[in-house]
Amino acid sequence: MSAGRGRLGGGALSSGGAPSSPVASSPVGARLADLEISRAWLVDPASEREGPGEIVVEDGILVAVTWLEGAEAVGIDATSVVVAPGLVDLHAHLREPGNEDAETVATGLAAAAHGGFTTVCAMPNTDPAADDPAVVVRMRDAAAASGSPVELLVHGAVTMARGGEQLARLGELADIGVVGFSDDGSPVRSATIFRNALTYAGMLGLPILDHPEDGSQTEGAEANEGLVATVLGLRGWPVAAEAVAVARDLAILAEVVREVAGARLHLTHVSTAASLDLVRRAKADGLPVTCDVTPHHLALSDEWVAGARRFAWAALASDGSARDPWRDEAIVAAPYDPSTRVNPPLRSAMDAAACRTALRDGTADAIATDHAPHTDVDKVVEFGLAANGISGIETALGLTLAAVDAGEFSLPTAIRALTSGPAAVLGGRTAARGLVEGAPADLVVFDRSATWRVDAEAFASKGKNTPLLGMELPGRVLLTVAGGRIAYEAPDA
Amino acid sequence: MNAAADPALAVPDDAAVPAESEATVIANPAPAGRWGHRHLLDVDVLSESDLDLVMRTADTMAGVLARPIPKVPTLRGWGITILFYEASTRTRVSFEVAAKNLSADVVNIAAASSSVSKGESLIDTVRTIEALGARMLVMRHATSGAPYLAAEHFSGSVLNGGDGWHAHPTQALLDLYTLRARLPGGSVRGKKIVILGDVLHSRVARSNLWSLTAAGADVWVCGPSTLLRGFETWSRAGVAGSRGFTVTSDLRAALRDADAVMALRIQRERMASGLLPSLREYAARFGLTRERLALAKPDALVMHPGPMNEGVEIAPDVASGAQSVIEDQVANGVAVRMALLYLLAGARE
Numbered sequence: 001m002s003a004g005r006g007r008l009g010g011g012a013l014s015s016g017g018a019p020s021s022p023v024a025s026s027p028v029g030a031r032l033a034d035l036e037i038s039r040a041w042l043v044d045p046a047s048e049r050e051g052p053g054e055i056v057v058e059d060g061i062l063v064a065v066t067w068l069e070g071a072e073a074v075g076i077d078a079t080s081v082v083v084a085p086g087l088v089d090l091h092a093h094l095r096e097p098g099n100e101d102a103e104t105v106a107t108g109l110a111a112a113a114h115g116g117f118t119t120v121c122a123m124p125n126t127d128p129a130a131d132d133p134a135v136v137v138r139m140r141d142a143a144a145a146s147g148s149p150v151e152l153l154v155h156g157a158v159t160m161a162r163g164g165e166q167l168a169r170l171g172e173l174a175d176i177g178v179v180g181f182s183d184d185g186s187p188v189r190s191a192t193i194f195r196n197a198l199t200y201a202g203m204l205g206l207p208i209l210d211h212p213e214d215g216s217q218t219e220g221a222e223a224n225e226g227l228v229a230t231v232l233g234l235r236g237w238p239v240a241a242e243a244v245a246v247a248r249d250l251a252i253l254a255e256v257v258r259e260v261a262g263a264r265l266h267l268t269h270v271s272t273a274a275s276l277d278l279v280r281r282a283k284a285d286g287l288p289v290t291c292d293v294t295p296h297h298l299a300l301s302d303e304w305v306a307g308a309r310r311f312a313w314a315a316l317a318s319d320g321s322a323r324d325p326w327r328d329e330a331i332v333a334a335p336y337d338p339s340t341r342v343n344p345p346l347r348s349a350m351d352a353a354a355c356r357t358a359l360r361d362g363t364a365d366a367i368a369t370d371h372a373p374h375t376d377v378d379k380v381v382e383f384g385l386a387a388n389g390i391s392g393i394e395t396a397l398g399l400t401l402a403a404v405d406a407g408e409f410s411l412p413t414a415i416r417a418l419t420s421g422p423a424a425v426l427g428g429r430t431a432a433r434g435l436v437e438g439a440p441a442d443l444v445v446f447d448r449s450a451t452w453r454v455d456a457e458a459f460a461s462k463g464k465n466t467p468l469l470g471m472e473l474p475g476r477v478l479l480t481v482a483g484g485r486i487a488y489e490a491p492d493a
Numbered sequence: 494m495n496a497a498a499d500p501a502l503a504v505p506d507d508a509a510v511p512a513e514s515e516a517t518v519i520a521n522p523a524p525a526g527r528w529g530h531r532h533l534l535d536v537d538v539l540s541e542s543d544l545d546l547v548m549r550t551a552d553t554m555a556g557v558l559a560r561p562i563p564k565v566p567t568l569r570g571w572g573i574t575i576l577f578y579e580a581s582t583r584t585r586v587s588f589e590v591a592a593k594n595l596s597a598d599v600v601n602i603a604a605a606s607s608s609v610s611k612g613e614s615l616i617d618t619v620r621t622i623e624a625l626g627a628r629m630l631v632m633r634h635a636t637s638g639a640p641y642l643a644a645e646h647f648s649g650s651v652l653n654g655g656d657g658w659h660a661h662p663t664q665a666l667l668d669l670y671t672l673r674a675r676l677p678g679g680s681v682r683g684k685k686i687v688i689l690g691d692v693l694h695s696r697v698a699r700s701n702l703w704s705l706t707a708a709g710a711d712v713w714v715c716g717p718s719t720l721l722r723g724f725e726t727w728s729r730a731g732v733a734g735s736r737g738f739t740v741t742s743d744l745r746a747a748l749r750d751a752d753a754v755m756a757l758r759i760q761r762e763r764m765a766s767g768l769l770p771s772l773r774e775y776a777a778r779f780g781l782t783r784e785r786l787a788l789a790k791p792d793a794l795v796m797h798p799g800p801m802n803e804g805v806e807i808a809p810d811v812a813s814g815a816q817s818v819i820e821d822q823v824a825n826g827v828a829v830r831m832a833l834l835y836l837l838a839g840a841r842e
Contacts, residue, residue: 222637227730230723231537233637233659233699324730326537334645336638382615384636384657 030149030485032060033441039076040445042067043084043412045420046434050412052076055083055435055443060484062441079448082475084415085433086118086442086482088422090292091184091209091268091368092393094120096142097135098127103373103462105139106146108393111371111461113150113480113487115394116444119423119430120150124157125185131157131168133176149485151430155209158183158197164190167197174204179429182209184268185343187245189215195252202256202263207290207425209266212245212275213344222384224302224345227324232306232335234383237345243274250282250289257288266425267291269370271344273354280363290425291358292368295399296390298355298408302348304340304467305383307333312352313406322349338379338386339467342372356408359417366422367414369396373463391463395454397446398473405474440484450476528836532644532651535660536703544669544708550832551670551825557594558828568597568838574627576618577654578604578634583799583823584654584664588631591830600627619643629837632656637696650837658694664798665700667829669708671822672753675794682709687747687789689781690757690806693720693768697798698757702727702738712738715747716757716779719768744779751789755796756781756807772805782808786816794818 035057042053042065052073056064068076094108103111105122112120122139124130130139136154143152156173160166162183170181181201187210188194198208218241223229225236249265256263270276270291282289301312301322308315308325309332317323325331340346358364372389379386392399400414419433431442451472456464480488528546530538539547557563573592577585585601592599602622615634622630628649632640637657644651655661672681686705692698692714705712714724724740731737741747748754763769786795795807795817803809812819 225723227723227726230727231699233657233696235658236723327731334641336641338642377614380616380642382634382636382639382642384638 030147030487032484033057033481033486034059037083037445040081040083041076041078042435043082043415044435045085045412045416046432046436057441057481060440062435062437062439065435065437078411081445082448083443083445085419085435086444086480087116087397087418088119088430088433089117089369089393090121090366090422090425092120092122092371093125093373094122095373096126097138101375105142105152106148107460107462109143109146109148109150109152111393111459113148113482114460114477116397116446116477116480117393118150118442118480118482118487119153121153121155121179123182123184124155125162129157129162130154131160133169133172136173136176136178149482149487151482153179153430155180155182157181158188158208159193162186164188164193167200170200170204174206179426180207180209180266184209184211187211187213187215191248191252194249195256198252198256198263198265199260202260205262207264207266209268210249212242212249212267212270214241214244217241223305224347226302226348228302228306239272239274242272242344243278246275246278250278250287253287253289263288265289268368269294269297269344271297271347272351276354276358276363283363290365292366293355293358293364294370295367295392295396296342297347298352299399299403300346301352302346303330304346305335307331307335309333311402311406312349313408315349316353320350336383337467338381338383339390339465341383341386341388342390343388356403359413360409364417365425367396367400367417368422369393373461374465379465389465391461391465394459394461395466395468395473397477398475401475402473441481442483443481444477445479446475446477448475452476528840531840533662533833533837534640534644534651534653536662536665536700539707541707544704547666547829547832547836548670548673550836551828554828554831564594564596566596567835568595571597571629571838572627573597573629573631574600574602574622576602576622576630576632581633584633587826588654588830591827591834594831595834615639615642616646619646623647623649629834650840652833652837655696657696659696660700661696662700663830663833664697665704667822667826668701668755668796669704670825670829671796671818672794675818675821676752681705683711684752685711685713685750687713687715687751687754688757689715689754690779691720691759691763692716692724693722695757701755706738713747714738714740715742715744717769718742744785745788748785748788751793753794753796754781754789758800759802759806776805780806780808781811783811786811792816796822
């Protein structure tokens with residue numbers, strides 16, 4: 001190993017070479033990665049392989065990936081230091097332009113790197129909305145100025161000002177490289193406009209990312225309809241509101257795709273068993289549909305609104321129904337914590353289980369964070385008046401790994417849903433995820449055996465709005481390398 | 494407890510009131526019980542013995558109210574702010590009278606006339622109220638759960654005077670007090686009690702479900718199916734630690750052999766939101782009339798949290814009939830609220 005090269009291995013992180021700094025610092029932007037990780041657990045969705053191995057990165061290029069076998073591999077398992085491709089987030093709210101108090105492109109990308117992400121797709125519900133190329137340019141300028149090596153991709157709006165009436169400048173947005181279109185936050189209410197958008201975007205070869213919600217069923221809705229909402233006196237948010245929208249979208253897709261072969265639909269933050277069943281059937285029918293689930297919808301459930309703080313798999317009875325948090329005496333926090341308010345709402349433990357099943361059987365293509373930072377002014381208010389959303393990009397990997405630890409799905413399934421899965425949804429618009437020799441290093445290194453405490457002060461995001469504050473999550477991120485450069489390095493690494 | 498023999502109430506330990514000559518200190522009104530709640534936000538946290546303590550303390554307060562001058566110095570020097578974000582007459586006045594009977598210094602804030610209407614946040618409002626010296630905050634808010642937020646930012650006690658659809662703890666407790674006072678045997682245990690009407694939007698219904706089931710009553714909720722949404726699920730889950738309750742739209746089944754019937758107010762906006770065809774149809778199918786009341790036990794009690802729409806959810810002759818205890822509810826409300834202010838003032842947490 002050469003001097004000046006960072007060295008990780010043996011299930012722990014060690015820094016080698018020149019005093020304290022593992023790599024030579026680069027004068028502009030992030031440093032090129034120059035490191036060697038020995039005796040780690042590699043997870044490579046490209047080769048569908050996981051196992052003991054070593055990697056070497058020189059001048060930002062992944063020059064060697066070595067799989068260890070036999071005696072060399074003894075003592076290395078999936079609980080040691082894990083090396084995986086850089087994570088891809090299909091769905092994050094970076095709030096710039098327009099709401100820089102809540103987040104900026106710079107803080108959002110820093111938060112992404114802290115969470116292990118090397119590619120982030122910014123949603124277009126900025127102010128003004130990304131319905132015009134100028135807004136996209138501005139976001140990219142902010143990313144460039146931040147010096148972050150994390151790749152910023154942008155979804156354009158479907159309609160002008162996300163108003164649901166007039167199509168946004170879809171062609172111009174496509175020309176400057178948006179990766180999809182979405183009116184996320186508000187669904188495209190008019191089925192006709194939705195159909196037109198799907199048809200036009202199909203011509204451009206881009207997907208529509210729909211937020212499936214039938215607004216006529218969710219006016220004033222506050223929490224998932226069910227026992228918790230009824231007991232707490234919160235306006236119910238029916239499962240049917242999502243399923244109706246998904247069914248509509250799929251019915252329209254089935255017709256559009258007969259004439260526009262390029263039409264593609266991506267359903268984002270699908271949160272219910274009913275919706276996932278519809279997607280499963282549509283995929284079986286060969287429709288060009290993909291979908292994602294969020295870490296919070298697969299790991300938390302609506303009882304968190306009542307003050308329970310156990311993972312969704314622990315809230316499931318042996319017969320598959322949701323347990324009663326009051327009967328279980330599982331209420332440990334005050335009810336109505338506005339940090340548990342999100343759209344779609346935290347669902348029942350059964351729906352959360354369906355999200356995990358969908359990841360196992362491939363119905364869900366990706367885990368997307370729906371990172372939604374908010375200021376305290378908008379969030380720390382009465383539950384019924386609080387903005388929807390969870391600041392989630394820094395806890396996404398930890399929540400997902402908590403599900404892996406609980407045996408809900410495998411580590412490769414988790415990594416695939418965070419890397420190659422979302423990359424495939426983006427087509428060729430981000431680098432394919434894999435541990436491929438000769439390519440710029442794009443990877444995350446995390447310690448499976450180390451838990452970490454979710455701490456608002458340690459968040460790079462301006463948004464501290466998460467019900468996970470104070471909890472211990474598995475999988476501390478040690479290092480994030482994006483496009484060959486160091487995007488994040490744990491302080492003690 | 495014989496309150497007449499005990500001319501005044503114990504002052505909570507830290508109340509800045511020396512015992513005065515005319516205010517002979519009595520023993521704690523409930524020596525056997527201990528009150529462990531700093532706030533009263535919901536009835537779901539109250540155990541059966543808590544409920545019992547409230548009832549016995551309210552008995553003592555009823556004794557105070559029976560005096561020629563119904564006033565004791567118990568909370569002299571205590572600042573109590575009554576902050577109502579929703580219009581209310583009876584609950585607000587009931588709290589005010591209760592606090593004044595305990596000699597507290599009462600400040601009333603109606604949200605419409607304060608900086609609240611200028612967009613001041615609830616947290617700022619609560620901090621301001623505390624800075625102005627209040628040690629107790631009685632609040633009503635249109636949003637379910639708002640008192641929990643207030644409680645997090647207030648160093649004194651918060652007493653929920655009704656939040657959204659969620660809870661109205663003092664109403665449930667005064668209802669329980671009224672039932673215990675008027676039912677044969679002085680207990681609701683095993684008694685069939687019907688909550689009739691707009692259960693979906695009712696904080697009174699939710700709070701009564703907790704307290705009545707905790708006290709062992711056989712609770713039935715009844716109304717049009719659109720106004721029972723979610724309650725069948727709740728009833729299947731049961732209420733933790735209790736025997737559950739029955740949900741039905743069959744009014745005759747609900748009323749048959751009932752020991753008490755609690756009618757809930759129907760709001761006009763339920764028609765606009767498509768939950769009911771018309772008030773007239775509601776009255777025809779679910780109004781509590783004399784004929785229907787006859788299905789219940791002969792001496793069944795008739796209750797209503799007010800304000801009433803006479804001729805809609807309750808017929809005028811039922812509301813003012815011999816079985817009606819609606820006025821008792823109002824009078825008992827003062828005693829129960831005095832009891833709660835007293836218990837919260839002495840709470841240690």
